[in-house]
Amino acid sequence: MIQELTERILLHVEKSGNVDTLDLVQIFNEDHQKIVGALKSIQAHDENILKADTNSVKTLQLTEEGSFMLENGSHEAVVYNSIPESGIPQAELMKTSANAKVGFSKAMSQGWIFVDKTANPPLVKKKVAEIVDTVRDNLVKINSGELKINDLPGNILTEYKKRKLLLEIVTKSFQLSKGSEFSTKLTKLETDLTVDMLASGLWKDLKFKAYNFDALGAPPARGHLHPLLKVRSEFRQIFLEMGFSEMPTNNYVESSFWNFDALYQPQQHPARDAHDTFFINYPAKSTKFPMDYLEKVKTAHSVGAYGSKGYGYDWKIEEAQKNLLRTHTTAVSARMLYKLANQPGGFKPAKYFSIDKVFRNETLDATHLAEFHQVEGVVAAVGLTLGDLIGTIYEFFKKLGITQLEFKPAYNPYTEPSMEIFCFHPGLDKWIEVGNSGLFRPEMLLPMGLPSNVNVIAWGLSLERPTMIKYGFNNIRDLVGPKVDFKMVEEAPICRLDR
Numbered sequence: 068m069i070q071e072l073t074e075r076i077l078l079h080v081e082k083s084g085n086v087d088t089l090d091l092v093q094i095f096n097e098d099h100q101k102i103v104g105a106l107k108s109i110q111a112h113d114e115n116i117l118k119a120d121t122n123s124v125k126t127l128q129l130t131e132e133g134s135f136m137l138e139n140g141s142h143e144a145v146v147y148n149s150i151p152e153s154g155i156p157q158a159e160l161m162k163t164s165a166n167a168k169v170g171f172s173k174a175m176s177q178g179w180i181f182v183d184k185t186a187n188p189p190l191v192k193k194k195v196a197e198i199v200d201t202v203r204d205n206l207v208k209i210n211s212g213e214l215k216i217n218d219l220p221g222n223i224l225t226e227y228k229k230r231k232l233l234l235e236i237v238t239k240s241f242q243l244s245k246g247s248e249f250s251t252k253l254t255k256l257e258t259d260l261t262v263d264m265l266a267s268g269l270w271k272d273l274k275f276k277a278y279n280f281d282a283l284g285a286p287p288a289r290g291h292l293h294p295l296l297k298v299r300s301e302f303r304q305i306f307l308e309m310g311f312s313e314m315p316t317n318n319y320v321e322s323s324f325w326n327f328d329a330l331y332q333p334q335q336h337p338a339r340d341a342h343d344t345f346f347i348n349y350p351a352k353s354t355k356f357p358m359d360y361l362e363k364v365k366t367a368h369s370v371g372a373y374g375s376k377g378y379g380y381d382w383k384i385e386e387a388q389k390n391l392l393r394t395h396t397t398a399v400s401a402r403m404l405y406k407l408a409n410q411p412g413g414f415k416p417a418k419y420f421s422i423d424k425v426f427r428n429e430t431l432d433a434t435h436l437a438e439f440h441q442v443e444g445v446v447a448a449v450g451l452t453l454g455d456l457i458g459t460i461y462e463f464f465k466k467l468g469i470t471q472l473e474f475k476p477a478y479n480p481y482t483e484p485s486m487e488i489f490c491f492h493p494g495l496d497k498w499i500e501v502g503n504s505g506l507f508r509p510e511m512l513l514p515m516g517l518p519s520n521v522n523v524i525a526w527g528l529s530l531e532r533p534t535m536i537k538y539g540f541n542n543i544r545d546l547v548g549p550k551v552d553f554k555m556v557e558e559a560p561i562c563r564l565d566r
């Protein structure tokens with residue numbers, strides 16, 4: 068079809084010498100888009116076949132309301148026509164059509180109708196015996212093309228546009244005339260240069276299609292980052308900007324000692340039950356611990372130390388030896404703080420973060436999986452306070468674009484005070500819980516050997532939750548697991564947490 072149209076255009080230019088593509092719309096009864104498409108394909112053959120100068124033409128188009136008047140008359144004419152000879156109460160008249168109010172005031176200002184106040188109730192009556200509906204007449208002529216934009220007096224054009232009866236449309240078109248290589252026949256363009264063409268010398272006479280440097284090309288096959296990884300790198304960036312260094316989290320299997328005992332979590336704590344924690348059978352136990360430290364932990368739990376009464380129970384090494392899949396990355400933080408306290412040269416202030424997997428024996432539902440990621444920040448320095456914790460959390464969340472925070476007292480065995488972090492989500496229009504935080508207890512820090520004037524503030528959140536919010540997932544199974552749509556992974560945009 069395009070082929071045919073290209074030839075028709077060329078033949079027309081040969082005959083008339085000069086034509087605008089918009090005029091061709093009527094002549095060929097074809098869509099302007101199609102005519103321009105055919106022109107482009109002529110130019111792709113050889114840009115010197117036709118000369119095409121751009122034109123931009125303003126035309127008028129009726130709006131839905133304008134088209135309505137074509138059929139029914141202007142609102143004022145409709146009102147005029149619905150008034151009986153004897154008149155009609157205004158309230159009644161208003162019920163006769165949807166646009167009666169506008170029609171009434173226009174008809175009044177035209178002097179077509181008046182309100183007879185001598186009657187009770189006052190009646191709207193015709194003032195003239197007949198009317199000429201100029202608005203409708205003009206719209207008919209505009210619609211048929213008889214009245215062009217330049218034929219309409221400016222004030223009328225403005226009025227109709229104000230009444231939203233007309234739209235001004237700018238159409239770009241091309242003024243066509245013969246080019247230096249004009250021809251009514253298009254030779255087929257070659258797309259490939261073959262060995263035969265070279266050998267026979269045929270290539271000299273052939274016309275080749277111009278190379279399209281704007282063509283997008285086939286997308287190269289490559290790997291794609293999962294949304295969780297994209298969000299992780301945003302979080303990592305924020306921590307790095309704040310001067311935190313990353314903790315080594317490459318041990319999913321941990322001993323109960325580092326996961327619980329080091330964190331002053333008593334051995335009877337319900338979280339240590341197989342209902343909440345995945346214990347490991349092979350190997351079931353860890354045996355290497357820093358024994359001095361382990362003894363201090365035992366004391367802190369069983370009889371208390373450093374002014375604390377402890378929990379007062381019989382602490383057993385067998386319980387601490389049990390291997391498990393770590394239930395939180397705070398186990399890694401505990402290892403790092405122990406290292407920090409015992410490093411050569413002694414304690415130095417430090418800021419650490421981690422983002423990695425943790426495992427919990429949870430009931431699975433739309434927002435919970437048995438494995439997920441935690442984001443954790445830890446700051447250790449002399450004399451840190453709750454104010455430092457709150458300030459640091461504000462700064463951290465500010466970098467995520469979150470400025471409205473609330474803190475709610477909470478309980479963790481290893482922090483005192485502890486606070487849940489809530490933020491206001493303008494998109495969801497509600498407060499949501501985003502994390503947990505606190506100051507690590509002396510019962511946890513002092514056995515490690517940290518100086519007694521050192522305080523450690525820490526907070527943690529999940530990676531999945533902000534990812535689900537940012538990418539608009541309601542079900543975590545759409546994000547993680549066998550039901551994940553790979554197309555989603557391929558097409559998910561880079562995540563900007565500040566938006």
Ligand SMILES: N[C@@H](Cc1ccccc1)C(=O)O
Nearest residue numbers: 395397503504505525526527
């Ligand atoms: N470990 C806590 C998070 C947390 C980290 C650091 C301090 C306080 C709380 C959790 O699993 O929810």
